[in-house]
Amino acid sequence: MTDALKTYMSRNVPRYTSYPTAPHFSKAIGSKEYAHWLAALPPEKPVSLYLHVPYCRELCWYCGCNMKLAKKDAPVAQYAQTLNREIDLLAGHLPDRMAITHLHWGGGTPTALVPDDLERAMQAVRANFNITADAD
Numbered sequence: 001m002t003d004a005l006k007t008y009m010s011r012n013v014p015r016y017t018s019y020p021t022a023p024h025f026s027k028a029i030g031s032k033e034y035a036h037w038l039a040a041l042p043p044e045k046p047v048s049l050y051l052h053v054p055y056c057r058e059l060c061w062y063c064g065c066n067m068k069l070a071k072k073d074a075p076v077a078q079y080a081q082t083l084n085r086e087i088d089l090l091a092g093h094l095p096d097r098m099a100i101t102h103l104h105w106g107g108g109t110p111t112a113l114v115p116d117d118l119e120r121a122m123q124a125v126r127a128n129f130n131i132t133a134d135a136d
């Protein structure tokens with residue numbers, strides 16, 4: 001085991017499924033502060049983008065994730081539209097066309113979205129950001 005792994009494994013930290021992590025959520029931080037932070041990002045530095053799909057078609061018994069069971073397609077399709085609006089809204093607050101070096105889909109189960117909705121989300125990303133050739 002590496003020293004870095006030993007260091008992080010020995011710490012008692014919150015489950016890292018959101019940023020900021022839940023203990024740091026506060027009513028003092030609202031949309032104004034968030035927009036300000038986004039606008040202040042250095043335009044020359046690349047960003048990482050995380051796309052969350054909080055739906056699964058079946059429930060795993062060990063699940064501790066922030067997800068909803070979706071037996072019907074309608075809520076998932078509606079979420080896909082909201083996700084695209086969110087991508088546009090987020091990009092509207094950032095410096096113009098930032099570079100993305102890491103793009104991560106998570107959930108939930110991202111493939112709960114139908115292929116067309118996955119493609120539309122990627123189109124929204126490409127319309128607003130430059131995904132670098134060596135991006136993960």
Ligand code: SF4
Nearest residue numbers: 056059060063065108
């Ligand atoms: S979020 Fe992951 S662990 Fe939870 S039900 Fe969906 S696939 Fe299973």
